[in-house]
Amino acid sequence: MSTPTLWTIPIQAKGKPIRAALTLAGIPFELPTGYEHFKSNLEPAFKGKFPHGKIPAWEEGSLLLFEADAILRYVAKKAPNGGLTGSSPVEEAQIDQWIHFVDTEIDANNDLVRALAGGKIPYSKPAHTWALDREIRGLTTLNLHLASRTFLVGERLTIADLFVAALIQKATTATLDSELRAKFPHTIRHLETVANQPAIKAIYDLNPSAYIEKGITFVPPKKEAKPKAEKKKEEPKPKAPKKKAEEEDDDEPPADVPPEEKKRNPLDDLPKxxxxxxxxxxxxxxxxxxxxxxxxxxxxxxxxxxxxxxxxxxxxxxxxxxxxxxxxxxxxxxxxxxxxxxxxxxxxxxxxxxxxxxxxxxxxxxxxxxxxxxxxxxxxxxxxxxxxxxxxxxxxxxxxxxxxxxxxxxxxxxxxxxxxxx
Missing domain, CATH: 3.30.70.1010 (Translation elongation factor EF1B, gamma chain, conserved domain)
Known part of the structure; x- marks a missing residue:
């Protein structure tokens, strides 16, 4: 059987724990050559195997897997010595718990802040604040758990540690700034403990000097100044015939249509x-x-x-x-x-x-x-x-x-x- 392929790119946060688990388990794998993100994964050859076009993805003969946590658990269970997936059903459940928790409560809100600040979706200050508060709430829970522990589950490194460390490292470049890092020292200590394990240090490539000093914020784009056009005397032009309603420009209302009246709050209609x-x-x-x-x-x-x-x-x-x-x-x-x-x-x-x-x-x-x-x-x-x-x-x-x-x-x-x- 040919060597399995892990479709990912070096900087992808959710690809790092899978590469780390494969490395710690001594399982051979290869990364795709000539892969270009947002291009290669949208081509028919890739989508014929993985219709949603997401990475990381795992190709092992006829076995095709996507979703990082599913791939991570699968490859970790192939480890000869075991241990990465827990030593009992209780530990397995706890590992799944922390992977899911950090993915949904911390990383998802970190991604929302990044999308808002980066202009990928229309900016909303209340949405930014809400997402950041949810992320901080998740970080508080995680930090409290790590206050008396080296690793998330048990006394040994597991895939929960590999996964959580990768997502916290990602947050340190966007929302987990110096002020928040000071509030969550156990979380940062855990990240640095995991990322500096000798066998996987090169995968995480952790550089504390790259931690963001101030959380990302939205900066409205500057409006380009329009050059002043020279005024020319022109013969008055006949007015263009009015367009039918269905032909109107969608970008802005026609000049002769009064602006839409601001909707009245129903509370204003309550008796005085x-x-x-x-x-x-x-x-x-x-x-x-x-x-x-x-x-x-x-x-x-x-x-x-x-x-x-x-x-x-x-x-x-x-x-x-x-x-x-x-x-x-x-x-x-x-x-x-x-x-x-x-x-x-x-x-x-x-x-x-x-x-x-x-x-x-x-x-x-x-x-x-x-x-x-x-x-x-x-x-x-x-x-x-x-x-x-x-x-x-x-x-x-x-x-x-x-x-x-x-x-x-x-x-x-x-x-x-x-x-x-x-």
Missing amino acids: SNFNLEDWKRAYSNLDTRGAEGSLEWFYKNYDPAGFSLWRVDFKYNEELTQTFMSSNQIGGFFNRLEASRKYLFGSVGVLGETNNSVISGSIITRGPEIEPTISVAPDWESYSYTKIDLEKPEDKAFFEASLAWDLEIDGKKWADGKNFK
């Missing part, structure tokens, strides 16, 4: 309320929260439940929270993504507890009787649960006041830090 949210935001900012002349007293004098509603907000995944400052940043990111609803919302949400034992909770004031019309502008709004606050209930009123005063306590967890959306 006696409660002015902007006045409340000023009162909250300028007055002490509690006290006879505090902002809470102002609120109770002016609040109109006919036009607004109060909600308790709780993060659904508190078990994933680690450092309280990271949780506070997460609240800030959530609030940033609510920008489109700023004129309809007020929020006071905080982190309660301590490192590795905390919750995110607080209160929101919103226009209208329901929370979804205003809160759903944030892509991650479903990561939180929402419960309507009834001020007639003493426990609800106490929760609302404490969250606004930043002295809320839940199950013995005291307020550590908070953010306001004003």
Whole structure:
């Protein structure tokens, strides 16, 4: 049988762990000669074997495999000494867990930021922030796991380490900048431990000086200045006949068509309320929260439940929270993504507890009787649960006041830090 071919290119992140596994296992393979990415993989000869045109791809006689994690597990199981795929069903499951987790929670969001910053898809600041926050959340979980371990699973190097190290190395050239690397030292230590294994060092070709200093950002392209044309006196031309609607230029509307009227937010059509949210935001900012002349007293004098509603907000995944400052940043990111609803919302949400034992909770004031019309502008709004606050209930009123005063306590967890959306 001929030597198997691994279709990849040296810089491809997901090809590196496969090459490393083959090298560690002592399995002969060859890379394609004359391969040109985005050209060779789109030609009929390649797509006749791999219809989707993706690399890495594995060709071993009549066996044709694509998808990096499937190829990685297959070639690692061919290793004479084993070990790369785990020593038990439990370890095999844990290996799959970390491969899938880093692929979907870290690498996928890193790719989204790269696509946004690089102009491959229309840029959106909220989408950029959302993707980066999701990536940081994944890095936090990974870093916590590696804090007490050299390798991801067990005491030996496995394909999980090979795969994760390659994707983290990729992130260090785009989103994992110096500030984030300082927050995730165990993740960087793991990358450098794996990439510097003597047998595979040349494959990873790790160069810490190539780590990005500042995460990539979108830079709008400069508009080219149009040269001024000389004015010439011309005979007035007859007006061209108006085109039929179906023949109009798709790039811009005709000059004689009025611009499309901006759509009105349905919340603006709610009955007028006696409660002015902007006045409340000023009162909250300028007055002490509690006290006879505090902002809470102002609120109770002016609040109109006919036009607004109060909600308790709780993060659904508190078990994933680690450092309280990271949780506070997460609240800030959530609030940033609510920008489109700023004129309809007020929020006071905080982190309660301590490192590795905390919750995110607080209160929101919103226009209208329901929370979804205003809160759903944030892509991650479903990561939180929402419960309507009834001020007639003493426990609800106490929760609302404490969250606004930043002295809320839940199950013995005291307020550590908070953010306001004003």
